[in-house]
Amino acid sequence: TRLLAPIIKGHLDIFIDYFCSLQYFYTGVTQGINFPEFTIVGMMDGEQFLYYDSNIRQAIPKVDWIKNNEGPEYWTRQTKKFQAHEADFKVDIVKLMQGFNQSGGIHTFQRMYGCELDDETGATDGHMQYRYDGADFISLDLRSTSYVAPVKEVLITKQEWDGAEAEYWKNYLTETCIYWLKKYVHYGKISLERKDVLFLFQILSLSPSSLPVSSPSSGVSAADRLLLSSGLSRYRFLP
Numbered sequence: 001t002r003l004l005a006p007i008i009k010g011h012l013d014i015f016i017d018y019f020c021s022l023q024y025f026y027t028g029v030t031q032g033i034n035f036p037e038f039t040i041v042g043m044m045d046g047e048q049f050l051y052y053d054s055n056i057r058q059a060i061p062k063v064d065w066i067k068n069n070e071g072p073e074y075w076t077r078q079t080k081k082f083q084a085h086e087a088d089f090k091v092d093i094v095k096l097m098q099g100f101n102q103s104g105g106i107h108t109f110q111r112m113y114g115c116e117l118d119d120e121t122g123a124t125d126g127h128m129q130y131r132y133d134g135a136d137f138i139s140l141d142l143r144s145t146s147y148v149a150p151v152k153e154v155l156i157t158k159q160e161w162d163g164a165e166a167e168y169w170k171n172y173l174t175e176t177c178i179y180w181l182k183k184y185v186h187y188g189k190i191s192l193e194r195k196d197v198l199f200l201f202q203i204l205s206l207s208p209s210s211l212p213v214s215s216p217s218s219g220v221s222a223a224d225r226l227l228l229s230s231g232l233s234r235y236r237f238l239p
Helices: 072-099 152-161 164-187
Strands: 006-008 012-017 019-029 038-044 047-053 108-118 124-132 135-141 146-148 197-203
Touching: 019 072, 019 164, 038 072, 038 164, 047 072, 072 108, 108 164, 124 164, 135 152, 135 164, 146 152, 152 164
Parallel strands: none
Antiparallel strands: 006 012, 012 197, 019 038, 019 108, 038 047, 108 124, 124 135, 135 146
């Protein structure tokens, strides 16, 4: 997190961070637990604004600012996209189990992607990560426009995805995602109040008991990653 110039000088220095984020979290699980086999959560500046799962099979708004600004066409488009991703996830988790010689048990397959914007400088960033059973699987390095595969089982997929696939997602994360991030910020500028976060940076003479309780808005820190040897779904879509 980048710290800006202090706005209060004295016993403590407080900094404001003008930072926005848009993130999506996909989770697929095998059958056998009391939980939907597939869920999607959309987060804007740490606030859930969108939800989908394999039980309801419909994308639904979770906050007024998107409910009031996007109509039926938007939600129909989101629902169709998420239903397709649900089907892909179910196929891929079976392929992953086969690749790891697993015949049963509870397994999870996760994915997280999103983008960030510093609205002071205009700097942007993006990320896409996957996990299988909680372990890092593969991620996209935007600087090199290539995938990083920490386990040998993913090397074939890395080779297939490097190139056009990596370029596609780099463009999505740095262009399309930022477009929607700015749009959602505009939608929620009153209710989100831009969530300028105060960071306690330096304490000089205040005792712990006299300090206010202050913490950054809860961004979701997680990673989610996917893929195995060749054949896993690519999950391309339009927002």
